[in-house]
Amino acid sequence: MSVDKENVIKIANLSKISFKDHEIEKILEDLNQIIDWVDQLTEVNTDKVSPTFSSFDNDKGMKKREDIINDGDYREDITLNAPNSEEGFFLVPKVID
Amino acid sequence: MKKLTELCLHEAREGLLNKDFTSKELALDHIEAMESSRLLNAFITETPEIAIKSAEESDSRLSNGTNRELEGIPIGVKDMFCTKGVLTTASSKMLSNFIPPYESTVTENLWNEGALLLGKLNNDEFAMGSSNETSFYGPVINPWKRENEKIDLVPGGSSGGSSASVAAKIGLGALGTDTGGSIRQPASFTGTVGLKPTYGRCSRWGIIAFASSLDQAGPITRNVRDNSILLKNMCSHDPKDTTSSSKEVPNFEDSIGKSVKGLKVGIPNEFFQEDMPNEIIEIWNMGKEWLKKSGAEIIDVSLPNTKYALPCYYIIAPAEASSNLARYDGVRFGHSVQSSDINDLYKLTRSEGFGDEVKRRIMIGTYVLSSGYYDAYYLKAQKVRSLITEDYNKVFNNVDVILTPSTPNSAFGLNEKSDDPLSMYLNDIFTVPINLAGLPAISVPAARDSNGLPLGLQLIGRPFEEETIYSFAKILEDSANFKNIENQWWIK
Numbered sequence: 001m002s003v004d005k006e007n008v009i010k011i012a013n014l015s016k017i018s019f020k021d022h023e024i025e026k027i028l029e030d031l032n033q034i035i036d037w038v039d040q041l042t043e044v045n046t047d048k049v050s051p052t053f054s055s056f057d058n059d060k061g062m063k064k065r066e067d068i069i070n071d072g073d074y075r076e077d078i079t080l081n082a083p084n085s086e087e088g089f090f091l092v093p094k095v096i097d
Numbered sequence: 098m099k100k101l102t103e104l105c106l107h108e109a110r111e112g113l114l115n116k117d118f119t120s121k122e123l124a125l126d127h128i129e130a131m132e133s134s135r136l137l138n139a140f141i142t143e144t145p146e147i148a149i150k151s152a153e154e155s156d157s158r159l160s161n162g163t164n165r166e167l168e169g170i171p172i173g174v175k176d177m178f179c180t181k182g183v184l185t186t187a188s189s190k191m192l193s194n195f196i197p198p199y200e201s202t203v204t205e206n207l208w209n210e211g212a213l214l215l216g217k218l219n220n221d222e223f224a225m226g227s228s229n230e231t232s233f234y235g236p237v238i239n240p241w242k243r244e245n246e247k248i249d250l251v252p253g254g255s256s257g258g259s260s261a262s263v264a265a266k267i268g269l270g271a272l273g274t275d276t277g278g279s280i281r282q283p284a285s286f287t288g289t290v291g292l293k294p295t296y297g298r299c300s301r302w303g304i305i306a307f308a309s310s311l312d313q314a315g316p317i318t319r320n321v322r323d324n325s326i327l328l329k330n331m332c333s334h335d336p337k338d339t340t341s342s343s344k345e346v347p348n349f350e351d352s353i354g355k356s357v358k359g360l361k362v363g364i365p366n367e368f369f370q371e372d373m374p375n376e377i378i379e380i381w382n383m384g385k386e387w388l389k390k391s392g393a394e395i396i397d398v399s400l401p402n403t404k405y406a407l408p409c410y411y412i413i414a415p416a417e418a419s420s421n422l423a424r425y426d427g428v429r430f431g432h433s434v435q436s437s438d439i440n441d442l443y444k445l446t447r448s449e450g451f452g453d454e455v456k457r458r459i460m461i462g463t464y465v466l467s468s469g470y471y472d473a474y475y476l477k478a479q480k481v482r483s484l485i486t487e488d489y490n491k492v493f494n495n496v497d498v499i500l501t502p503s504t505p506n507s508a509f510g511l512n513e514k515s516d517d518p519l520s521m522y523l524n525d526i527f528t529v530p531i532n533l534a535g536l537p538a539i540s541v542p543a544a545r546d547s548n549g550l551p552l553g554l555q556l557i558g559r560p561f562e563e564e565t566i567y568s569f570a571k572i573l574e575d576s577a578n579f580k581n582i583e584n585q586w587w588i589k
Contacts, residue, residue: 003464015419015463016426016443017456030457030518031464037519038408038474044481051479052486054310055296055535056340063343065336077198081430090428093439 003031101126106170106269106323113159113169120155120169120213124148127171127215130267136587137238137265139258141176142184143216151213158211167330168211173262173271176217177224178204178314179303183214187305188232189222191425191432191450201303202335203272203314210330215268218258222452223422224279224307227524229257230515231454239287239508240265240582244549250508253283259317260287264582270318270327274304276311277410278528281540284317285503285553288542288581290324290570291317293528295560296535297342298328300335308417309340311410311532319581321541321570325349328563344561352564353571358392360565363496367403368527370505377502377552380544384500384554387576388569396496400488405481406530411522412465412478413533418455419462425450457518486534493559498569501527503540503553527555537563541570542579551579 003011008028012019019027075088084091101123104112112118128145148171155169179185179197186192200208208214221231228251229237239252240261252261256273260283263271273280275293284291292315299314306312316327329350334343364385369378385395427433427446434445451459465474492499505526514521531538537560540553554573558566 007464008460011460011463011467014467015456015459016423016440016447017451017459018444018448019456027457027460031460033519034411034457034461035464038412038478041405041408041412041474041477041481044402044405044477044484046477046480046484049480049483051476052483053479054340055486055533056310063336063339074198078429080198081195083427083433083435092428093437093442095439 003028003035102130102266104269105319106326109170109269110326116159120152120159121149123169124152124171124213127268130265131215133588134265134267136589137240137261138235139219139237139262139265139267140173140216141186141188141219141234141258144183144214147183148213148215151208155211155213165209165211167207167326169213170211170269171213171215172207172327173215173218173259173268174204175220175256175259175271175273177220177274177305178272179305180204180214180217183217185217185305186233187223188220188234189450189452189455190233192305193233193432195431197303199303202300202333202337203304203331206333207330212330218256218262218271220258221255222455223305223418224255224274224276225418225454225458226254227278227282227521228509228514229254230511231452233452236511237261238587240587241287241508241550242586249511250550251286251511253286253508255279256283256291256317260284260289260291263287263289263317263319265585265587270316270323272314272331273317274312274314275532276307277414277532278525280315280317281503281528281538281553281555282525284540285542285551286508288551288579289317289319290321290539290541290574291315292324292328292539292563292566293531293537294328294332294563295342295537297340298332298537298561298563300333300338300341302335302337306421308414309421310417311414321567321574322350322353324539325353325567342561347564349564349567352567355568356392357388357568357572359394360498361394361396361496362388362569363396363398363492363499365398365400365403365492365499365501367400368501370526373505376546377505380552380554381500381502384543384573387573388500391572393569398492398496398499400492400530402481402484402488403530406485406533407522407526409478409481409485410529410533411461412474413482415458415462416466416475417462419459419466422455422459454518482533485530489534489536497559497565499557501555501557503527503555507546507548507550507552531557536560537566539566539570541573541577543573543577544579
């Protein structure tokens with residue numbers, strides 16, 4: 001499979017990254033080189049294989065803690081790194097007209 | 098008096114207990130080394146005031162007998178670990194102003210045992226790279242050079258600041274993270290010992306996420322014993338990371354010096370690469386001989402899906418990264434480019450805040466997860482991952498450890514590979530499969546190549562059998578009798 005320019009623009013949009021025209025050529029070339037290379041996985045027969053999403057030994061299942069509040073009340077600490085905040089809220093541009 | 102930086106971690110521990118010197122003296126010598134070694138660009142943030150303050154507490158604890166396991170030991174921390182109140186950047190412009198309001202579990206564990214923070218170490222941006230050249234803060238320079246050459250070499254990556262600082266004796270150990278080889282490859286390039294523990298040994302809480310099913314924290318040190326001491330104090334079960342293991346943490350140091358007589362060492366023939374330099378094969382053979390002499394049995398084994406590990410990794414790791422890095426939106430923390438349109442705010446922030454390699458991986462990850470390609474790439478890779486893991490499970494029915502080279506080459510020059518992503522990726526060919534299978538593995542310096550550069554051997558173990566790895570690693574270390582770098586050309 002290979003990627004074309006239109007495809008790259010679509011992926012960039014999904015990734016919320018914009019590329020300048022001259023950058024698109026380079027990223028297109030890089031992506032195609034990498035995708036051609038990972039395409040070798042098609043050689044492997046995986047018909048009867050189930051996927052591994054994590055190598056965590058979860059025979060016993062992941063531990064779940066009780067659903068109770070055990071942390072929090074750091075509103076000020078958390079907004080300290082925000083570029084724009086007011087009264088403990090993050091500020092964003094208007095999203096819905 | 099001999100500089101206290103000449104001591105390794107366990108020697109310093111002994112010296113402090115014997116009251117040969119104080120923790121403050123030890124800290125001051127390391128701070129001086131850090132400040133006079135800026136040519137290496139190993140540190141992004143130096144924290145001498147924190148080190149001195151902690152050293153004073155350590156000295157009072159050492160005198161009143163309430164000393165803890167790492168009392169007064171100065172270490173460096175890769176800038177992927179969140180440290181409360183101390184700039185934590187992931188070596189990215191995106192986080193160049195980020196001061197975490199919390200501490201990672203692994204670093205918290207170390208401070209609770211008395212270790213001191215010297216500073217935050219440079220790495221590839223968001224730990225994506227094998228040479229430390231993708232850092233927003235510039236490349237780290239390897240303390241090692243080829244004999245009779247002045248060319249600057251890379252320290253490996255992504256934990257390049259960690260490996261370089263330990264080789265240059267700035268700190269008695271350093272923390273790294275390893276997603277596809279980011280501890281072991283730099284250790285191999287700098288003549289240091291680097292271990293990636295079993296997935297789940299260390300909590301990932303407070304470590305800036307790259308690929309969550311692969312990321313693990315681990316120690317880089319100047320010898321195997323030091324490594325085992327540091328690891329023990331990093332591990333814990335952490336309710337804040339559901340993938341952290343509740344298995345008991347053994348005293349890994351007890352396994353140093355244990356006999357390996359009668360144990361079995363697997364040699365996977367798929368790790369022979371056609372274009373691999375002869376020297377690498379010779380060192381591998383030497384390693385086999387050393388272990389054989391110690392009474393271990395050498396057995397040829399097969400890991401048939403090895404060649405698919407790297408392409409498999411370059412689907413899974415970018416996929417997870419593209420998802421993890423979606424949080425950098427310019428709204429809550431980090432770099433932000435303001436705009437009256439929310440979509441532009443996201444795009445401008447991310448285009449400006451991320452470097453080329455990070456963008457490349459986000460793009461690959463988004464592509465393989467996008468509708469119409471998910472099954473062909475992402476799901477396929479997860480199935481191949483099962484086959485790779487199965488290969489290791491089978492082999493570990495018959496052997497106790499697997500011995501391979503750590504890297505297909507020694508340290509290369511700055512800018513030598515940075516224009517070709519694929520050739521850079523191939524540097525991790527021997528380390529990546531281990532992350533996919535979630536296994537523990539170590540790189541131990543074994544010899545110098547014909548240019549005088551260090552080369553490492555890798556030992557891979559069964560899940561949660563770091564102790565066996567350490568017993569074998571100590572034998573490699575004793576047999577290799579590797580000498581650390583002597584000419585400290587970078588000191589100013």
